[in-house]
Each structure stands twice: as structure tokens, then as C-alpha cells.
Amino acid sequence: MTRHGTPLFLAKSGYRRRRLNDAARLVPVFGVFLIFLPILWGPGHTPAPDTASDGLYLFGVWAGLIAAAALLAPGLRRNARADTDSASDAAPTVADPS
């Protein structure tokens, strides 16, 4: 079965929702790049000890990732809820309050 009735083009709000999802998928990709970057400059091979600044860099990247995820989270939560709502509308499953 193929995806029936999925429109090819979306209105602005739907378009923004899709791009928000894309952004959510991209955050870890950037994260991987930034976290693996120290491999290239090779701490330990530098003449002066730079462990402290390496640490600052890593924690900075880390904080940046957290901030990015925090910025995206509210929008994504709405997206996820919208998905769930439409899913429960489309296929009423057995309600289970327990």
C-alpha cells in the first residue's frame, strides 16, 4: 500500500512543521561533527598543555546542543502531539485508562 492522499505540497504551517522536524534531525549531526573535531587538532600533540581549553570547548559544544534541543523542543512537542491526535482520530484503538 502506498501513501494515499498525502499532498505533494503543503501550506505554510505544514511546511514549517516539516522543516522543524528536519532541524531536529540535524542537531545530532552537527553535534557529531563538533564533538569529533578535537580528533583533528589532536590534544596531547600540542606543545603547551591545553586540556583546560579543550574542556571548555567540549562543554561549550555540549551547552550549545542542549540549547538547540531546548529551542526546538516546544515546537516538536506540538508536532508530536498533532501526529498522535490525528493517529488516534484515524484509528480508534482500545482505550485503556488503567
Add this chain to the structure above:
Amino acid sequence: MPFNVLVLSCLTYVAFLFLVAFVAERRSSRGMQGFLRSPLIYTLSLSIYCTAWTFYGAVGYAARSGLEFVTIYLGPTLVFVGWWWVLRKLVRIGRQQRVTSIADLISARFGKSNLLGVIVTIIAVVAATPYIALQLQSVTLSFGVFASGTADGWHMPDQASTGAWVAAGLALFTIVFGTRNLDANEQHHGIVMAIAVEAVVKLAALLAVGLFVVWGLADGPGDIMARIDASPIADWNLQPGRWTGLIFLSAAAVICLPRMFQVMVVENADEAHLARASWAFPAYLFGMSLFIVPIAVMGLERLPAGSNPDMFLLTLPLSEGQGALAMLAFLGGFSSATSMVIVEAIALATMLSNHVVMPILLRLRPTSAQRGDLRWLVLLARRVCIGAVLALGYAYYRMSGGSEALAAIGLIAFAGVAQILPAMLGGIYWRGATKTGAAAGLLVGSGVWAYALFLPSFGPGAVISAEVFAQGPLGIGWLRPRALFGVAGMDPLTHAVFWSLVLNTAAFLVGSLLTFPDPVERMQGAAFVNAFDDETRTGPLGWTRGQAEPEALLIMAQRILGDDAALSFFERESEAQGKQGYLPDPTPDFVASLERKLAGSVGAATAHAMISQLFGRATVTVEDLLAVANETAQIIEYSARLESQQDELSRSARQLRDVNEKLTQLSVQKDSFLSQISHELRTPMTSIRAFSEIMTEGDLPPAQVAAYGQIIHQEAIRLTRLLDDLLDLTVLENGSVQLNLDMANLGQMIDRALAASCHIRPERSFDVQRNTSTEEVFLKTDADRLVQVFINLLSNARKYCDARDPVLRIVTHQKGGRVTVDFIDNGSGIPKESQAVIFEKFARLSNESRSGGAGLGLAICREVMANLGGTITYLPGQRGAAFRVTLPLRLEKRDLIGAA
């Protein structure tokens, strides 16, 4: 600090946790779950990732390997900020399928195969046992720190008995709160709440020690930075292989660790909580690791050489005389250890009882599915399993002697559970993944892991002999445990992770490609991979052919869910079917939802097995799958057919409506024509009668007679013309007209028509626009008849065009053997509603008979054109009345036959 104070504060803390758990359970059983099911609690409960290993071990790790310790946190951070990739789908599937553990997930995905459940359970237990031992060890060690640090003469009871006490206490707590109930998707609100409290204690303790170190012992961040660069830690060297491997390993572990899966997926109350946790949990990890390096640096600086860096978190405040701070740190470590052990024990016990104990019981005594209280049995099995898991951990702790560095054991466990990753990811993203492939991958991966990492960790000569380490088994050099396939340059952990996962994935992929999944597997595969796609969610399958008494199902459900829960579930279901009472019909829908419900308690495989015992049939066939697919295709096709039929029907209905309207109009016209024609005939007849009467009376002057005779003559002509028209029309309609076919010039014919029509309303001057060059066409047709049509059209234009400066355009085209001639005036045209009837007989638009015609002109034109093999149509949208005459260039006899 006196030992009894330490023990007392420990016991007080534990009592407090008991209270928290108890209150939470009470509230949740009363349905007051608002706070319990909040994103905050969810995030905090995820913190069981940070075990005592993280709490104490991270400092030791940093002291030994510098910044490498952050890899253990960066992996989970990446997984969580990227929750939209994997975690969201895992949680969605976990809720849809009522998954009870990671073993249940794998087993459910691959056709509810219990074999896979068992394999995953064994991997999890083997990997978790050293990990649990590690927690016991760290608690015992931390007790030891306080014992050795005091000079007041108390001695710690020996380490073994401390470990035993801790293990027993944890087992009690876990059994009391972890096995209170079986139902409700395996959620344990009390324990989750207690873990959340412990998470706060952990973080607070680490931050307190960190702040003390940075601002109490050093002079703030700047000073710390300088000290870091001056310390031995600054000598660390980033090894790309380990860096990559460890980040990957920790990312895999945060998904695959049984306890993480438990809190993340099984205990998840709302999918949206994941959005909050996506940043809050990384932030928690950030907080936990922020001060690790400063603490390690100060520890190395201030404490005597040779002191265990794993215990810096306790020894540093103690050596600085900060007893209260050390106490807080101790409670933090205690919290880390206990929360991890509790959740791990619950997760493992659930897996053991659902995938090992219950299937064995059902196999040994198949009738027990029909008799006896299974609920009690399941709970008992689970309690025994909790005890067994902790006993295993304790045994490992006694055996290994607690000598190894904490971090090493933790990483070995990570590598063990990471073997589940290929099967899990493959299972949720690839429909082609099969049971055989998953089993092959899991077995190969865990085998390599055990051979290359787990068994060697006991040291040369313990399990694997030193000779095998050096020369390989039977002297086969490329099978040496730490240099598989001759790869000797890697560090042992990276080496083992690399080979185990590569071979695991390869076996999984090849196995999946080569084998054919059974129908249940394919069904489950589709449901997992398309978890977000509602359209493709397959309907209930599998219980379509068997027979089961609803009562038997109810009895079975009662024994697993409990009387009340089962009854209310059955009542709801039968209500949904529109029935009274507690026994719904055993429809496939109902049985499938019952199976899901049971799966929430005993796992998918066991639930499936139990229901199939009642149904006497355990599997779906390929035919069933295809039948469902066919059915769906048929429905789609059928509805498409219905749709096209409906279109056709509404089209014909529209046509019928149009025709009906036309008929009605025609009937009205016919009536009005009859009265018209009577009038038309009567008026001349009346005058003829009147004048002839006058003339028969005689005595009239000759001039008068001549005038009257003239009138009578004119009226007779008028009558004749009318009758001629009617006759002409009849002849044309019958198709019995004689045509004189000859070559004729179109332009000349139009000239003739214009000349003949100019006597009509001669007072109006018409501007006739034509393009004479395009009119230079020779037609083979009946010229007289065609001119008759032209005259008619031109006369109509002269009669009816109401423009002040009338303009008439005559446009000629020639295309494909046909000629069209358009007559377009600039009047107000013909109203749309009349366009359909103007070519009908007797049609006349205005009732006033100023034209003197009887409304036969256009009808005659139409018949003439039909006889000439052409058409005449009204051309709408020309801003005036416009008629198009179309006729063949060369009229042949066969055209005539076709036209007639």
C-alpha cells in the same frame, strides 16, 4: 564520623525513600497521577544512567585518562538531542505494542519469538551482573573510606558482609515496590518517584563537592584552569579510536541498557515527555560532569600519592575536614548505586520471568494455563528473579574480589548490551530483518564480546589461559582474543567493540537476506517499521480461524490481570461491541486487544502462546496475510469503481435534467406555435374572406375591386409562403431532398446572399467586414441551398441586431477538409437560456411578430446543413449573436448517407 551515625543516616535515607515510594504508589492507585506523570519526573528517572560508576568512577576515569570520561556522557547527549531519529519511534512502538522490556521488544518484533527473548535476556543478565557487582562494590568501598578515615577505633565489618547487607536491602526494596502489581503496562510509579528523588540527591551532592573544590579549595574557575593545565591530567592524549568507539558505545548503551529501556520506554507515561527530556536529560548529564575534572585535579594535588582516585569524591572533603559534605557525597553515591540496582533488577526480573520462567512453566505444565492463579505465579517468578539477579551480582562481587577499576567493568557491560543494537535498529527501520538474522547477529556478537572482552577481563589464566592469550586457541594466531584476525594495534576495548559489532551486523544482515520470515514476523515487522503510518497499520490478524469460548478467555485473563481488571476490561470490550454483560464475542479484534493487554503483563511471546493454547492454533499463514492485502486492494478497487459509477450517474442525471428542461420548453413552444400558426393562417384567411364577401356583394367601383383583389392576392401569397416553409422543412427532415452538387465559389455565394438580404430593413446601413482572400475557396456543394442558409443568417442579423451602428463580420476558415464560416454581429446576442432552442422548429425569441416569420428559419438552416454534411451552431462568447456554419470542402455521396 562514627560508623553507627553513618549507618543510621543510611537507614534514615532508605526509610525516606520507602516513604516516597509508598506515597507515590498510594497516589497513583487513587488516580492522582498528575505530578507522577510529569516530564520532570520522567527526565529525573532517566538519570539512572548515572550509576555509582558515573558518580565515583568518573573522577577516577578523569584522573587516569583526562577528558576521555566525557565520551560516556556525550553519546547519550547525541542520542537525546537527536530523539526525533530513534527514541521517538522506540517510545511510540513501546506504547503501541505494550512492550515490557527490551527482550520483549526484540521478541515481539521478530514474530513473538521466545528464542530471541531468551537470547536477549541472557545477554542482558550476563552483561548486567558485573555491573550490579560494581554498584555493590562502590557502596562497600565508600563505607570503607569512612572506616579507614577515622581513628576512633571502629572497624568496618568485613566487606563481604557489607555487600551482602546492601544486596539484601536492595532486594527487599525492589520486591516490595517492583512487584506490587503486574498490570498497567509494567509501570512502577513508586519506584520511579524514588529514583527521581535520588536523582536530585546525586546531582546536588556532586555540585556541592564541585563548588567546594572550585571556590573552597581553589580560587575560582581561573585558578582551576591553571591547575588543570599544570596537573598530570594535562598529559592525556586523545586517541581517535577510543574517542569514537566510546562515544558510539555510550550512545548504543543508553538505548540498549535494560534499565534505560525500562525507564525510557516502559515507564513512559506520555510521548511528549520525550521532548522535554531531549534537552533536560543532556543538561542533567552536563551538570553531573561539569566538576569532574576539577575534583580529579584537586584530588591528585592534595591527596597522598597512591590513594584510590575512584574515591576522591569522598576522600577529598574528608581530608579537608568537611564531614557533612562527605556525608552528602556518600548519600549521592548510595543513591546512584541503589537506583541503578533497583531498576536493573526489575528490568532483568521482568525479562527472566516473561521469557524464561513462564515459557518453561507453560511447557512443563500446559494445563496450568487453564488452572491455578497465574498472577500469583508470575509475581512469585518475578520476585525470585529479583533475588537471583542480586545474588548473581553479589556472587560476582565476591568472586572478582572488587579489585578492578570501576570504569573498566562499566564499559564491558556497555559493550555487551550494545550487541542488541543492530537487531533493534534493524527491526524498527527495516522490514526485511528476520528472526534468523537477528538470532545470528545476537549470538555472533555476544560470542565475540565474551571471547574478546568479557572472559579476558577476568585476567590471563582465570578463564582463558595465558597461553591462548599469547598464541591463540590451538596455536591459531589470528584467533588471539585481543588480536582477532591479526588486528593487534587496537586498544582491547575498541578492538572487541569493533569486531563484535561488525560481525554482529554482518551476521544479522546476511541472515536476514538469506531467510524468509514467517507470517507473524512479517505482520509485526510492518507494524514496527510503519509505527507512525496509521494507514498501513495492519488490522487484527491471526485469530480469525480458531474458536475459543469467551468464558475461557475471561478465566485466563483474570488469572493474569486480576479479577477486577479483567472484568472491567471485558465489560468495556463487550460494551464496545454493543453487548450487555461481561462476555464479548471472541472477534479477531477483541482477541488481538486482549493479547496486547496480556502482553503488557507477561510479554508478547508468552501472551501469544497462552492465547494460542486456548485457540489451538498459534500462527497466521501467508495466505492470511495475502488475504488481508487482497481485501484491502479489493476495497480500494471497489470504492474506485463506485466512485466512477457515481460520476457517471450524476453525469447522466445532469443530462437528463437538461433534456427534460429542453422538452418542457419545446412543449411550451409547440403550444405557442400552434396558436401562432392558427393566428398566422387565420389573419390572411379572415381578410381574404372579408374582402371576398364585400366583392361578392357587387356595387363596388372598379378601383376598389382592384385594391381589394390586390389585398386578397397578397394574403394568399403570405399563406403560400408559410405553407412552403413548412413543406420545405418536412422534406429536409425526411432527408428526401434533391441536391444539385456542383463546384461553387464561397465568396460569390456570400455576395449573392448579401445582395439578396439587403431588402430587409433597408433603412439600416450595415457595416459588413469580410476578408475576401480567405473566401476564395471552391466548394463542391449545393450552392442554392447554402446561399439559402447564408441569406437566412444575414436576414436574422439585419432583423435582430440591436446595435446602434451595426457591424457584421464574416470570417472564413479552412481546416482539414472542412470550411467554417462565422457570421458575427455586434448586437446583444442570444441569451444563454435560449441558445439551446433557437434551432428548434417554431422557435422565436420575442413574441412580437414584427419579422413576420413563423420561427422556422433556423430550423430549416439546420436541416439544410445536415443535408449538406455540415452543421450550424451558435457560437457563444463573441459579444454578439454569432453563428458558425461548418461544411465539407467536397461533399461526397457517402457523406450524405452518413448525414441522413
